[in-house]
Amino acid sequence: MANIVNHHIGGCSFDTTSRYSALRLVGVGTYGQVCSATDNLTTQAVAIKKITEPFQTLEAAKRSFREVKLLRHLRHGNVISVQDIFVSPVDDLLVESFRPVMPIH
Numbered sequence: 001m002a003n004i005v006n007h008h009i010g011g012c013s014f015d016t017t018s019r020y021s022a023l024r025l026v027g028v029g030t031y032g033q034v035c036s037a038t039d040n041l042t043t044q045a046v047a048i049k050k051i052t053e054p055f056q057t058l059e060a061a062k063r064s065f066r067e068v069k070l071l072r073h074l075r076h077g078n079v080i081s082v083q084d085i086f087v088s089p090v091d092d093l094l095v096e097s098f099r100p101v102m103p104i105h
Contacts, residue, residue, distance in 0.1 A: 014033075017086060024037075031051060051067075
């Protein structure tokens with residue numbers, strides 16, 4: 001299992017695996033926060049989106065599922081695709097948040 005590293009960026013807390021470093025906050029929205037990072041295995045720039053409380057309501061669960069499903073299947077130069085998804089062990093019991101990782105083109 002990968003080591004979990006906690007990053008505090010712009011008032012937001014990101015738990016990532018040790019695979020990702022150099023996190024910088026890109027934006028904060030209604031459904032979560034996005035930061036850019038470097039994938040230490042591929043040296044590729046990636047975006048990590050922390051989706052908070054994805055299963056709080058049925059509507060939130062559907063929205064989270066729909067977003068991840070679409071991003072996993074879309075292949076286009078103007079659309080970011082999902083490279084990895086992980087759940088922080090801190091949030092694992094209640095699944096309070098999960099993080100899709102997408103390469104930045």
